[in-house]
Amino acid sequence: MRVQIDFLGTGSTTPTPDRNHSSIQLAYGKDRLLFDCGEGTQRQMATAKLSVVKVKAIMLTHLHGDHTLGLPGFLLTCRLRGREEALHIYGPEGTKEMLESIMGMIKFNAYPEFDIVVHEVHAGLVFETEEYAVSCFPVDHDVPAVGYVFQEKSRTNIDEKALRKLGLEPGPEYKALKKGESVEWEGRVLKPEKYLAVRKGLKIVYTGDCATGQSVLEAAENADLLIHEATFAQEIKENAVKYKHSTAKDAGVMAREADVKQLVITHFSTRYRNEDLYKLLDEAKREFENTVLAKDFMVIEL
Numbered sequence: 582m583r584v585q586i587d588f589l590g591t592g593s594t595t596p597t598p599d600r601n602h603s604s605i606q607l608a609y610g611k612d613r614l615l616f617d618c619g620e621g622t623q624r625q626m627a628t629a630k631l632s633v634v635k636v637k638a639i640m641l642t643h644l645h646g647d648h649t650l651g652l653p654g655f656l657l658t659c660r661l662r663g664r665e666e667a668l669h670i671y672g673p674e675g676t677k678e679m680l681e682s683i684m685g686m687i688k689f690n691a692y693p694e695f696d697i698v699v700h701e702v703h704a705g706l707v708f709e710t711e712e713y714a715v716s717c718f719p720v721d722h723d724v725p726a727v728g729y730v731f732q733e734k735s736r737t738n739i740d741e742k743a744l745r746k747l748g749l750e751p752g753p754e755y756k757a758l759k760k761g762e763s764v765e766w767e768g769r770v771l772k773p774e775k776y777l778a779v780r781k782g783l784k785i786v787y788t789g790d791c792a793t794g795q796s797v798l799e800a801a802e803n804a805d806l807l808i809h810e811a812t813f814a815q816e817i818k819e820n821a822v823k824y825k826h827s828t829a830k831d832a833g834v835m836a837r838e839a840d841v842k843q844l845v846i847t848h849f850s851t852r853y854r855n856e857d858l859y860k861l862l863d864e865a866k867r868e869f870e871n872t873v874l875a876k877d878f879m880v881i882e883l
């Protein structure tokens with residue numbers, strides 16, 4: 582397992598007993614990235630036994646309350662628990678102003694034990710580490726909004742076992758092979774393609790709220806996992822058009838066209854409960870078979 586994704590909130594405008602407001606935690610190595618922070622996110626994290634303090638960065642897709650109202654409590658808990666590491670918060674235009682209001686409201690600046698660094702993003706690279714990069718892309722919603730791409734970097738692994746069998750220990754020959762050069766060893770020519778294996782990096786895409794479109798298609802291309810909103814069923818497509826959301830069918834079509842490996846649909850309107858939700862799942866599955874219906878506390882490992 583390289584990535585663990587915890588679905589903390591899979592509902593839309595108002596929370597229900599089964600579905601909280603939007604939030605997803607992605608864990609990679611020691612890094613914990615939180616995508617959206619709807620009201621009640623810290624309680625969902627407590628139930629899922631996830632630590633608020635360990636979150637390295639928060640990526641907001643847009644500033645609607647069902648994706649952001651968990652922030653005041655989240656920040657207060659970070660302080661109470663003695664967080665010292667700076668918290669980076671990324672989001673579209675307006676994020677800085679919103680965070681200033683929140684920090685004023687909770688009197689955060691009177692006790693600044695840790696820094697909050699806010700970055701407004703629109704498209705392109707958000708941040709990167711040696712192992713992965715997070716980028717964003719604009720999406721079509723009724724306020725400025727972005728989706729995010731988590732891209733693990735590909736790795737070239739050397740077949741040490743096979744080389745040691747030939748009596749070749751780690752050294753300059755290994756480095757040359759890793760660079761793609763052939764190496765001579767005891768009268769033999771060792772070709773890199775025989776001793777190298779490229780492990781393709783995982784790609785995970787989260788749309789946030791959006792009317793699906795070209796930017797999603799480009800961002801989601803060949804993703805290992807696409808997490809796409811599916812607020813409505815196709816029978817009320819007019820609502821999706823009016824409020825700039827997607828239907829389950831839209832999400833399925835997108836997954837098929839972008840040639841992703843797996844689709845998770847989320848952010849369901851409260852009108853869909855129990856078996857109604859399976860109608861949404863069936864609708865998406867008619868377009869793209871490998872679709873999963875998100876549930877609060879569902880965990881996906883990749």
Ligand SMILES: [Zn+2]
Nearest residue numbers: 593645647790
């Ligand atoms: Zn929403």
Ligand SMILES: [Zn+2]
Nearest residue numbers: 643645722790
């Ligand atoms: Zn929204």
